[in-house]
Amino acid sequence: MTRVFISLQGSWMWGPNGHGAILLVNCDSEHTYGKRRDSESAEVTRVSDTFDHHYKKVFTAAENLFYKSFVKDYPLVLGSEDLSKEVPYLGGNAEMKFYVEGLRFPDKDFEGLISISLSLLEPSSQGFPETPIFTDRVVFRVAPWIMTPNTLNPVEVFICSTSDNYQFLKGMKRLVENNGYKLKVCHEYMNRGDRWMQDEIEFGYIDSPHQHFPVVLDSPRDGQLQDFPYDVLLGPDFGYVTRTAYNEEVSSLDSFGNLEVSPPVIVNGTIYPLGRIIIGVAFPTATKGRNMTKVVQDFLWAQKVQEPIALFSDWLLVGHVDEFMTFVPAPDKKGFRLLLASPDAGYKLFRGLQKDGHGQAKMFDGRPSVRDEILSDDKLRAENNYVQSCIDWNRDVLKRELGLDDDDIIDLPILFHVMENRAVAYYPDMVNMIVLGKNLGIPKPFGPKVDGRCALEAEMTSLMEGLGLSCTYIDDFASYHKLLGEVHCGSNVRREPFSFKWWNLEM
């Protein structure tokens, strides 16, 4: 009996003792120019590995099945049009190589498993149908899209250049390049004035035993930056994926400042070695509030390996989780701290200043003063009570879903005010920072000066110093803060992938 096919695992199991082949979605482009518009369509030339070898994990870049014939390179054998097909059997010792190509990421309607069977049929004798002599099956799992938390090493930092952000650009350039990272500036002809680099895209990657490459998730936000990920980022070994909200309204919550990921955590014995995705939604106060579109949420949940957590962010005018939280690396405990904006910590600091005789100290180098315009403003206090209660609810959820203790959280002195029932930062929102290894790029808060030094910066620096982190304050006041965003909103970081391999997860 001649077998066409050497046996691979006919099933797929998670974990270090698991098995099964892995397939990368062919979502990059072979060329920098003349890219294919549909990012998830086939590109035959990307097929890389055959499955006629013995691998514990077999990996190849492909869901279409091709085989190499003498007539034509890689004719399509199976695809959505043909779920089964006969190919000529060459007989004897002739070798047929089949190639598989992944076309889609896991999603609500696709678990990510692809099963391909190959049968050798033989006419048993004249007048009878052909009978199967041998069937082999191989099951591939399409590699999920994986996000990278702040604790991973940066590779490149992306920011926009606009007509009015020279000051910011200069500060960022110094921070990034002094620390040995690469700065990539998206110029105005491409960004068309859209400076919110965080919001249009999220960097992630896909991984297999023999290859990994970055994949940018393009937000349905589609601001003026919308062509950037496709036109600039997509390329050889740089993948692109997007989700289109056909029948849904796209809101500010679809910006990817509202899509973050925690460092690795252990929660009640459940290990998340790739961390957990964090998004902001309207829950729990109303389903009628703003939400991240269902297509993007479905995509994120379907990747499975970084089980998402939904926070309440609709209380914010802009509505992004990066307005009240971030993660920084730490040398102790769980390897990181969760930083939370805290009006209570803000009031405590301002009351301390007043007590120490600095009530006349003024913010923004002029107005308001700590005593007269902050501590005496009952409306502002009420607004911040409301904000604190919203953040407290998220704090509880984060503690529970990430398995954190109070010691794992640092409260940053940040005040908000409430406009049209929703909150915005009162002064530059320090938690909205960029994290580059041990170096933090923090929105310069322009706080009350005590002995010539900004009391907010002093407090912030002191809190971070304890973790071995160094703070650089970036002036984003005019060109970002006043437009309701900060350093994090205006930047993006591509990071190294996890050393942990997703297929070793116990699911």
Place this chain on the structure above:
Amino acid sequence: MTRVFISLQGSWMWGPNGHGAILLVNCDSEHTYGKRRDSESAEVTRVSDTFDHHYKKVFTAAENLFYKSFVKDYPLVLGSEDLSKEVPYLGGNAEMKFYVEGLRFPDKDFEGLISISLSLLEPSSQGFPETPIFTDRVVFRVAPWIMTPNTLNPVEVFICSTSDNYQFLKGMKRLVENNGYKLKVCHEYMNRGDRWMQDEIEFGYIDSPHQHFPVVLDSPRDGQLQDFPYDVLLGPDFGYVTRTAYNEEVSSLDSFGNLEVSPPVIVNGTIYPLGRIIIGVAFPTATKGRNMTKVVQDFLWAQKVQEPIALFSDWLLVGHVDEFMTFVPAPDKKGFRLLLASPDAGYKLFRGLQKDGHGQAKMFDGRPSVRDEILSDDKLRAENNYVQSCIDWNRDVLKRELGLDDDDIIDLPILFHVMENRAVAYYPDMVNMIVLGKNLGIPKPFGPKVDGRCALEAEMTSLMEGLGLSCTYIDDFASYHKLLGEVHCGSNVRREPFSFKWWNLEM
């Protein structure tokens, strides 16, 4: 802070160390008369358990959320119309009980997990939106529908009474009642001449820590027996579920003689403590052949706990897996044997008869004779070679997918012949038996008589005796065999559930 809600597990994990609440689909009926037509719709009065207790596993019979108010019993709080709702907070120590009702089984578009969150909202102060003070979440998994293999103890045997099956009925009655089981006869006013009790329904059950009950899966076959499962079986603590093939053709492969389940097996280290479902399809010879409808296949795969195996059954005219295979209990090895129809074993037996001088022995008490009409018939031999090659393919798949050795399989001497390119049993198909503990009800084969004893019965009895099984041969010749079915096709067995609990599966 007053909490409305005592905390339950906000996540669900499989396995003996797992956790999470379990929900039974409310698929039975409170009443024997005036049943609700939609088996998966809500029946408020079935709600049984509240989730304000501490359970490791919480179980309740319900996806709608109700609560008990003073105004009206069980007003609907959440359902497909309202995914979120506010309910009045009673304050203080007042207790609110919420009740949940499961409405749907897991399926292609529903993994089976239901997450319900409850938040206590509080107006923070005048002029601000309400803020959430506390949120609790409970995750339920809807219990899967579970099939019962031949190795489980029988409870009731179902057969049809027709105008022409008195002989069969008598034989079955004796077999069933002598062995202490209950026989339930479906009479002609209900079966309207449809005798294929195996094909219209499949018995299974649903299980939770505090309750389990049988659930009949009604086939889209919908022969004259179609009202039987709903009208007769559905009742208090007897559930009903069906799948309707709206846009698909229903074929003979949709009959549940084509839906079986193996005993528990271990396959390359993977444990299937509830066995694996087995269905027959056209694969691997053609996708254009007959198949089980997608809606039923999707349902079966979605239950997850008895991962299905697809066999090749389209080579049979009727096309059911029970025409060539069954499982019987065994005292040794894996606790069971796989019985396979085997033309090769048949020819071996017939050749032995001839060699021993019984070439003139005749089947069916007259014609054909072993020598002249069986062994000399080249066309019959070619037909059986074809059949053997089809069964061999399935044998390979069963060995691989159930982790079986050749020692775990017994080949039964059964010949087929081929009509219109598809196979039917030549004489009563002994593998198509009913298994009641250690007692087998086997189609009487009417084989060649040697010393007054049927050589096929003798061989069969000898093969089964070695396993401590006792054979009763049931004459189904005129009323079943000639209509292309046998004992198994004409009967059904409701069995005891597994003692193994599905939520203890490691997935």
